[in-house]
Amino acid sequence: MNALVEYEANQLMALFGQRDELGMHMFMEHMHIPVDVQDRLINEISILCQLDQHSVGELIEHHGQSLMSERLLR
Numbered sequence: 001m002n003a004l005v006e007y008e009a010n011q012l013m014a015l016f017g018q019r020d021e022l023g024m025h026m027f028m029e030h031m032h033i034p035v036d037v038q039d040r041l042i043n044e045i046s047i048l049c050q051l052d053q054h055s056v057g058e059l060i061e062h063h064g065q066s067l068m069s070e071r072l073l074r
Helices: 003-017 021-030 035-046 053-062
Strands: none
Touching (some): 021 035
16 A cells, blocks of 8 residues: 555545544545545445554555555655
8 A cells, every 4th residue: 555545544534533424525526536436435434344544545445546556656
């Protein structure tokens, strides 16, 4: 997982912890995630057994967002 995905995962976790669904949608809009994918991500985050950076990052990567190679960020 690259640094950008880690940042995005941390932001989504914080917003989810605050139960700020509007904030999550606004942040994902900034990430250029389509609305239908935003809803899927929120649903999948809500059913995670453990809310952690790695799990949320994997969901972000699974939906095709922020797949820049780790090597490009160094």
